[in-house]
Amino acid sequence: MKDLTWVDELKLRGDYGVTGNQDFGNYLSLDLYNGYGYYPLNGTYYQVWGPGQNTNYNLRWEKAHNWNVGLDFSLFHSMVSGSINYYQRRQQDLLGNYNVPIPPNIQTQTYANVGSMRNSGLELQLNVLAVNRKDFNYSISFAGATNNNRFVSFSNDQYHGQGFIDVVGMPAPGSPGTAQRLQEGERIGNFYMWKYAGVDDQGNFLVYDKGGKPIPSNQATNDDKQIVGNGLPRFTASLGHSFNYKKWDASVYFRGAFGYDIFNVHDFYYGLQNVQQNTNVLESAYGKNAHISGQNTLAFLNDYFLEKGDYVKLDVVTIGYTLNSKSKYFESLRVYASTRNLATFTSFKGIDPEAYPVNGLYPGILTNSDGGGSKAYYPSTTQVLFGVQLNF
Amino acid sequence: MKKNLFRTYLIAGGLCVLSAACTNLDETLYDKVNSSNFFQTKDDVYRSFLRTFEHGYWTVQGTTFMMQENTGDQIMTPNRQGHWYDGGTYYRLHYHTWTPQDNYTSDGWNNLYQGIAQANNSLEDLRSLDASKFSMTDAELKQLIAELRTMRCWYYIRLFDLYRNIELVTTFKGETKGVAQATPKETFTFIETELKEAIPDLAAKGDPGTENFQGRWTKAGAGALLARLYLNAKVYIGEDHFNDCAVICQDIINNKYGNYALAQRWDEPFDWNNDKSGETIFAFPGSFGRTHWQYDGGMYWWGGPYKASQYFGFTDWGNMNPKYALQPGRDVDGNEYSFQLGKPFLKFAKYPDDVRLKLYKNLGNSTREGMFLFGYLVYNDGKDTVTSDNGYTLYIRDQVGIFNRQVGDRLVSYGPNEVPSDKQSDMTHADQNSGLYFVKYPFYPTDDAHRIESDYAEVRLAEIYYALAECKFRAGDKATAATLLNAVRQRYYPSGSPSLYDAGGSTLTEQELLDEWGREFLGEGRRRTDLVRFGKFNSGTWWDKQPDGDDHTSIFPIGQNVMNVNTSPALKQNPGYN
Numbered sequence: 001m002k003d004l005t006w007v008d009e010l011k012l013r014g015d016y017g018v019t020g021n022q023d024f025g026n027y028l029s030l031d032l033y034n035g036y037g038y039y040p041l042n043g044t045y046y047q048v049w050g051p052g053q054n055t056n057y058n059l060r061w062e063k064a065h066n067w068n069v070g071l072d073f074s075l076f077h078s079m080v081s082g083s084i085n086y087y088q089r090r091q092q093d094l095l096g097n098y099n100v101p102i103p104p105n106i107q108t109q110t111y112a113n114v115g116s117m118r119n120s121g122l123e124l125q126l127n128v129l130a131v132n133r134k135d136f137n138y139s140i141s142f143a144g145a146t147n148n149n150r151f152v153s154f155s156n157d158q159y160h161g162q163g164f165i166d167v168v169g170m171p172a173p174g175s176p177g178t179a180q181r182l183q184e185g186e187r188i189g190n191f192y193m194w195k196y197a198g199v200d201d202q203g204n205f206l207v208y209d210k211g212g213k214p215i216p217s218n219q220a221t222n223d224d225k226q227i228v229g230n231g232l233p234r235f236t237a238s239l240g241h242s243f244n245y246k247k248w249d250a251s252v253y254f255r256g257a258f259g260y261d262i263f264n265v266h267d268f269y270y271g272l273q274n275v276q277q278n279t280n281v282l283e284s285a286y287g288k289n290a291h292i293s294g295q296n297t298l299a300f301l302n303d304y305f306l307e308k309g310d311y312v313k314l315d316v317v318t319i320g321y322t323l324n325s326k327s328k329y330f331e332s333l334r335v336y337a338s339t340r341n342l343a344t345f346t347s348f349k350g351i352d353p354e355a356y357p358v359n360g361l362y363p364g365i366l367t368n369s370d371g372g373g374s375k376a377y378y379p380s381t382t383q384v385l386f387g388v389q390l391n392f
Numbered sequence: 393m394k395k396n397l398f399r400t401y402l403i404a405g406g407l408c409v410l411s412a413a414c415t416n417l418d419e420t421l422y423d424k425v426n427s428s429n430f431f432q433t434k435d436d437v438y439r440s441f442l443r444t445f446e447h448g449y450w451t452v453q454g455t456t457f458m459m460q461e462n463t464g465d466q467i468m469t470p471n472r473q474g475h476w477y478d479g480g481t482y483y484r485l486h487y488h489t490w491t492p493q494d495n496y497t498s499d500g501w502n503n504l505y506q507g508i509a510q511a512n513n514s515l516e517d518l519r520s521l522d523a524s525k526f527s528m529t530d531a532e533l534k535q536l537i538a539e540l541r542t543m544r545c546w547y548y549i550r551l552f553d554l555y556r557n558i559e560l561v562t563t564f565k566g567e568t569k570g571v572a573q574a575t576p577k578e579t580f581t582f583i584e585t586e587l588k589e590a591i592p593d594l595a596a597k598g599d600p601g602t603e604n605f606q607g608r609w610t611k612a613g614a615g616a617l618l619a620r621l622y623l624n625a626k627v628y629i630g631e632d633h634f635n636d637c638a639v640i641c642q643d644i645i646n647n648k649y650g651n652y653a654l655a656q657r658w659d660e661p662f663d664w665n666n667d668k669s670g671e672t673i674f675a676f677p678g679s680f681g682r683t684h685w686q687y688d689g690g691m692y693w694w695g696g697p698y699k700a701s702q703y704f705g706f707t708d709w710g711n712m713n714p715k716y717a718l719q720p721g722r723d724v725d726g727n728e729y730s731f732q733l734g735k736p737f738l739k740f741a742k743y744p745d746d747v748r749l750k751l752y753k754n755l756g757n758s759t760r761e762g763m764f765l766f767g768y769l770v771y772n773d774g775k776d777t778v779t780s781d782n783g784y785t786l787y788i789r790d791q792v793g794i795f796n797r798q799v800g801d802r803l804v805s806y807g808p809n810e811v812p813s814d815k816q817s818d819m820t821h822a823d824q825n826s827g828l829y830f831v832k833y834p835f836y837p838t839d840d841a842h843r844i845e846s847d848y849a850e851v852r853l854a855e856i857y858y859a860l861a862e863c864k865f866r867a868g869d870k871a872t873a874a875t876l877l878n879a880v881r882q883r884y885y886p887s888g889s890p891s892l893y894d895a896g897g898s899t900l901t902e903q904e905l906l907d908e909w910g911r912e913f914l915g916e917g918r919r920r921t922d923l924v925r926f927g928k929f930n931s932g933t934w935w936d937k938q939p940d941g942d943d944h945t946s947i948f949p950i951g952q953n954v955m956n957v958n959t960s961p962a963l964k965q966n967p968g969y970n
Contacts, residue, residue, distance in 0.1 A: 027419055031565070033430045038682045039446040041438050043604040045682060049430065050443030050510050055566075101958040102502045103559055104567035106509040108953070163956065175478045177495075204820075218483050218820055222493025274474055296820045298474045 009074040009081075016067040024095055028111045029059040054100060054110035062113060064091045082126035082142075089119045090152075098154065099165070115154050121147040137244040144237040147359070149188040166192065168362050170265075170373035174299025179263060179365055179373055181227070189232035189363040191263060194220055196304035204294030207302055217300050228303035231356070231364015234259030247323070249336075253316035257358050262309035263365045264350040265375055271305075272297050284349070309364060311346035311353045315339075320389075331391045340383040352380040427517065427565070434526040440517050441536050444510035444543050445607060449676035449683055451507060451547075452848055454690030455499040457917050459554060459948065461716070462486060464919035465734035465934035466910055468719045470792060470822035475781075476715055483819050486937060488930070488945040492969055498951025500554055504547045505561075511544040512564035538593035542609040545586050545617055546850075552579050552628060553921055556947045557966060572961045576629045580621065587618045597650030606667045606677045606847065612649035613674040615640050616851040623859050624925055627946075634863040641860035644673075644853070652853045658747055658883045661852050662832045664758055664842035671854060675847035680708075686833055686848040689713065695915070696765060696829045697788070698781040703769040704754060705837030708844075711781070716915070717827035719935045724793040724815045732903055733923075734934030736914060737764065737790050737828050739907045743891035746884045752831040758842040765829040766790070767808070780824040787825055792817045792935070795825040818936040830915055854880045854912055865905055870897030877908060902926065944968025 034052030038045045068087035075081065093113035100110045123145045131138040154163065164183035170176040181192035194207040197214035205217035209224045238255035264271075271284040273293050292304070320336030346353050355377040357363050368374040421429070430436055461467040462485035469482035476482060484490045490497060515537060523533040551558045560574045560582050561567070574582070595602050596611045621628070622637035643649060653670035655661050661671045678684035687693050694715035701712050721738035722728050729735060740746055750762030766788045769778035777785050784796045784803040794814050795806045805825055806812055836843040861876035874897030885891040893900055906926045910919065923929035930943035949969035 027421065027424055030419065030421070030424075031426045032421075033425050033427065033440075036443065037446045039442040039449070040604075040606055040677050041442060041608075042601075043606075046435065046439050046442055048442040048446040049425075049436070049439040051427075051513055051564075099953060099957050101570050101954065102505040103509055103561040103570050104564070106506055106513070106564065108502055173474070174476075175481065177479055218480050219489070220480065221484065221489055221491045223491045225493070295473065296471055296477055296480075298477045299479050300477075301479060 006076050007073070008076075008078055009072070011072040012069070013072065014067065014069040016065075019064045019066070021062040021064070021095060024111075028053070029056045031055045051106045054105045054107050056110050056112050058113075059095075059111065060093060060113055062091065062093050062095045064089055066090075079129045079132070080126070082124070085123040085125075087119075087121060087123070091115075091117045091119075116152045117149065118152050119147070119149045121145055135246050137242075139242050141240040141242075142237070144235060146235050147232065149232060150186065151182050151184055151188065153184050155184075167371060168365055168367055168373045170299070170301065171375065173269070176268075176299040176301045176373075177222075179301060180231070180362060182361070186227075187230055187232055188361060189230045189260070190227045191229040191231065191261060191303065191306055191364070192225055192227055194225055194300070194302040195228050196302045199291050199294065202294045203292055204296045205292065205300055205302060205304070217302075218296055229261035229306045229364075231260055231262065231309070231358075231362070233257040233309070233358050233363070236358065248319070248321055250319045251316065252314070254312055254314055256310070256312035257353075258310045260309045260358070261306045261364055262348055262350070262353055262356050264305045264307050264348070265366050265373065266350050268301075268305040269299075269375055274298065288349070307348050307350070309346075309348055309353050309356065311344055311348065313341065313345070313354065314343040315341055317342055329392070334389040334391070336387050336389065338385045338387070340385075341380055342382060351377060354380060427513075431517065431521065431526070434528055437518065437521065437526050437528065437533075437536070440514045441540065443514055444507050444540065445676075446683070447507045447510055448543060448546065449607075449685050449848065451503050451550075452676065452691070452850065452917060453685045453688050455496045455503060456550065456554070457691055458485060459496055459500055460917045460920045461915065463488060464923055464929075465932065465937070466719060466736040466914060466919055467716050468792075468819065468827060468935070469715050469717075470819045470826065472714060472822045472824055472826065473794070475824075486819050488937075488940050490945070490948070492949040492952040492955060492965070495951065495953070497948050498953035500948065501551070501951060501954045504551045504554075505559075507547045508544055508551075508561065509564050511540045511547070512562060515540050515544075516563065516565050534593045535595055538590040538614075539609040541586050541590045542594065542614045542617065545583050545590075545614070548579070548583050548586075549617060549620055552576070552583065553624065554948050555950060555966065556628070557950075557964065559963075569960055570958060570963075573964060580625065580629045583621055584618065587614050587621075590614050591649075597652065599650075607675065609674060610650060612644050612652060613851055615644050615649050616673055616856060619644070619856060619859050623862065624921060627925055634866050638860055638863040638867075641856045641863065644856045645860065654853055654857070654880055654883075656883055659760065659763075659832075659834070661849050661854070662846055663834060664836070664845035666849060667847045669849075669852075671852045672847070672849055673853055673856075674851040675849045678845060678847050680844040684844050684846075686846070687844050689715075692716075692831070692833055692915070696831070697769070697778055697786055697824060699778045700765060700769065700829070701835070702776070703765075703771045703778050704835040705771070705839075706835045706843060707838050714824060714829075717829050718790070720792045720817065720827055721790045724791055724817050725811055726791070729935060731933045731935075733906075733928060733932045734937075736830075736910060737766075740764075740911055742907075743885065743889075745886055745889050745891055748884060754834070754837055754840075756840075758834075758836055758840055760834045760836070763830055763832060765831060784824070788828060789825055790828055792822045792826040794821060794823045796823050832915060858909060858912060862905060862909075865897075865900065865902075870900050871895060873897050873905075874900050880912065881908075942968065 032052045033049045035047045035049050037048060039048050066089045068085055070083055070085035072083045094115040094117060095113055096115060097109040098112050098114045099108060102108060126142045128140045130140055164181050166178040166181050168179040170179055179191060179193060181190050197206040197208045200206055200216055206214045207217055207220050207224060209215045235258045240253045242251040267284055271282045271289050273285045274295050274297055318336060318338040320334050322332055322334040324332050344352060356366060362371060366374045366377055462469055462482060469476050471477040484494060518533060518537055523530045556576055557573045558579060559571050560579060561571055591611050591614050594609060594611045594614055619637050619640045622633040625631050625633035652673060655669050655671040660669050666672055667675060694713040696712040697714050698711045701707060718736045719734050721735035728738060740749055748763040752762040752765055754760050768787055779785050782803060784805050787805045787808060793812060793816060795812060796803050833846045857876045857880050861873040865873040874893035878892045881892060909922045920929060924946050929946050930940040933939060944967055947966055949966050950963055955963055
């Protein structure tokens with residue numbers, strides 16, 4: 001190794017650990033009685049009491065087994081440095097509310113240690129000092145990550161058989177149903193809905209039935225729904241450039257996410273002519289969606305509204321100039337201009353794709369705090385800053 | 393001293409790490425109760441006893457109401473220009489194209505079995521109690537236990553009717569597995585036995601202690617459930633039990649199980665004081681301040697135009713919603729449809745002197761007239777007329793189609809004599825003028841002291857008369873059938889009216905009998921059951937409904953949310969749904 005002078009530093013590391021989780025309430029295993037509504041008996045109204053939850057006397061710790069291996073390196077006199085990291089996190093006995101049968105239970109869900117989930121991914125970080133001269137520096141930093149989150153199982157020795165959960169119930173108007181399905185062995189973020197097959201003469205949706213034949217939407221049954229996309233990006237990355245030239249400094253920072261789908265929720269609710277009589281709609285209703293003009297198009301969940309989410313964002317651009325001070329009160333003064341969220345390059349037709357989550361249990365779709373579908377989002381803004389920095 | 397104490401804690405803490413105390417996660421209850429410390433007084437016994445009753449009231453509306461009514465020939469939830477499309481949920485109910493993935497097929501099961509689990513839990517509690525410790529007599533405790541068994545049968549009959557192949561569970565505490573599905577015959581026998589065993593322990597109306605028996609099961613209530621089971625036995629188990637049905641009905645009518653009497657005023661069984669009506673056999677107690685589930689969105693509150701609440705002068709709850717309306721009797725041109733089934737309003741209009749045919753109106757002092765909403769709904773001393781939610785004045789008609797159009801910047805309804813050129817009339821193509829509404833339970837105005845006070849009459853004496861009439865009809869005794877039906881019907885027509893069936897029952901056909909069930913029990917959550925019993929549910933034609941390919945949809949599939957988690961023992965899906 002000593003002869004490898006181009007290697008400044010090389011470190012192979014690995015670690016492993018098991019952690020728990022204490023983020024849950026008290027008495028969750030017991031046969032608690034709760035008060036419910038009122039009912040009269042002999043002319044007096046009583047509050048009725050009965051079992052408030054399913055019992056689970058086998059409740060136990062949740063375990064997360066984490067391991068990762070990585071390689072840290074610094075090469076060519078620190079010109080190239082970075083790390084490669086592979087991680088795997090397997091969560092076992094995941095605590096959560098799991099669907100159970102009635103009977104024998106009284107509630108549809110029991111708080112239990114059931115699921116196991118596996119997250120794994122490869123992370124790469126790379127810094128390159130491309131130019132390093134007296135008056136001019138140029139460095140590049142790159143970070144990229146793949147993420148593969150899967151539900152391995154929803155079962156344990158007690159609760160089993162449930163191969164999937166339908167999640168992200170979409171809000172009114174209408175009751176469109178759920179948009180995603182968490183399924184054993186499948187990636188998180190699968191969109192599970194009808195598959196668009198065009199429109200009929202009246203401008204109503206046609207969808208593929210489970211045999212792959214186009215049928216009118218009003219004949220479609222829930223059995224015809226299928227996995228039509230996934231909202232979890234295959235790859236996320238960022239790329240930064242920074243320059244220093246004499247007293248000038250500049251930096252440009254890009255980031256993006258790739259290989260995933262977004263459900264364009266606003267097009268779904270507001271992008272069709274007949275979503276509801278006499279309501280304002282988006283321009284797309286008479287533009288790209290003009291052919292979907294039928295009366296039976298409201299709240300019909302299908303992958304027409306699923307779009308590629310891939311985007312590249314030019315986020316930060318900064319330019320600055322530093323003046324050395326002759327004053328005794330401060331050392332130097334820097335004048336700069338900077339932006340945030342300057343431009344987004346994407347084929348996605350809805351709002352800023354970054355408003356959609358790319359991690360968590362429900363990626364690729366807007367959700368509220370309860371995991372239900374949502375239309376609400378915080379609009380992204382472009383910021384331009386001008387500043388003066390004094391160093392004392 | 394303080395120092396020492398601190399050190400003791402430290403040592404104790406250190407020991408704790410090594411001892412079982414830290415791995416034993418048993419909890420002590422401080423601010424909660426469970427089954428072991430809940431029962432302290434007699435009132436606690438009542439609180440547990442009533443749990444399943446309170447839940448049962450909730451189950452009359454929503455999912456089960458949709459399953460029983462949207463699938464039949466009287467009530468519809470069409471797509472009203474974007475309202476109530478809901479991803480085709482109601483089309484599938486109407487066309488009988490549901491699958492186990494339609495949530496109501498799971499919810500119906502779960503909602504009813506929850507009531508059974510509650511009843512089982514309370515039964516186990518009550519059976520283990522020593523009556524004397526709660527200043528109760530053994531007889532009183534026995535009576536409560538019999539009521540819980542009756543309540544459980546009420547859920548079981550509905551599960552049996554909807555799903556047929558069901559689990560019979562009678563225990564709850566500590567159970568971690570369901571049981572294998574019973575055969576229909578086993579279920580039938582179980583329900584029959586349970587009810588027969590309960591009846592001796594139940595109170596009869598008029599017994600001491602039943603002066604305030606609102607919302608409780610009596611001998612007649614349990615008898616009525618037996619009658620329901622027997623009346624449909626042919627469907628359930630392929631055995632004819634019309635004679636058993638006739639016997640129990642005759643006993644109830646003969647007041648063997650307590651004194652009941654048919655109401656003389658047509659709306660008495662639904663009025664604010666219907667708990668006092670002699671016709672009420674079992675009713676869930678409703679009140680404005682507490683529960684009133686039949687007045688909820690899962691039932692009659694969503695059975696009127698958006699702004700109908702203004703017409704009623706009932707402004708406590710905002711707008712109504714046109715989810716449930718009557719299927720039309722006429723096409724867009726105004727011609728009566730030629731099919732026999734459905735056409736609910738025209739079935740009433742067949743007997744034009746029917747007092748129910750009038751437009752519903754509040755008359756003040758907790759009185760009303762009429763049972764339907766149609767035409768222009770004028771209120772506020774003629775100054776206002778009910779509009780759609782988006783502003784067109786409604787002219788409500790016994791037709792389905794698009795009866796409004798854009799004029800300038802306004803939407804305008806077609807008048808009574810105007811016919812639109814768009815003739816399409818089906819579930820996908822309705823506006824807010826489409827279809828009449830019925831109002832059985834009154835919506836008295838906000839300033840009326842008795843608004844939203846009616847109890848929900850789950851079992852009324854009229855049903856016993858109709859069930860007996862059907863048994864007589866099927867036995868060939870049309871004259872007695874006609875007499876029994878007329879005993880109820882005479883309140884709807886002037887005395888001596890030709891609308892009453894002739895004494896020999898010569899006009900009483902099977903279709904007429906089915907129509908009459910439909911008139912008397914319109915919107916009371918039983919139409920599907922009646923259509924199945926008359927063999928029309930799958931083979932019949934009604935508005936926008938062709939006969940089904942086969943009759944597997946006469947029972948529902950067990951929903952996927954139930955099937956998915958029932959693996960041990962695994963449930964067998966109903967035929968035709970795999």
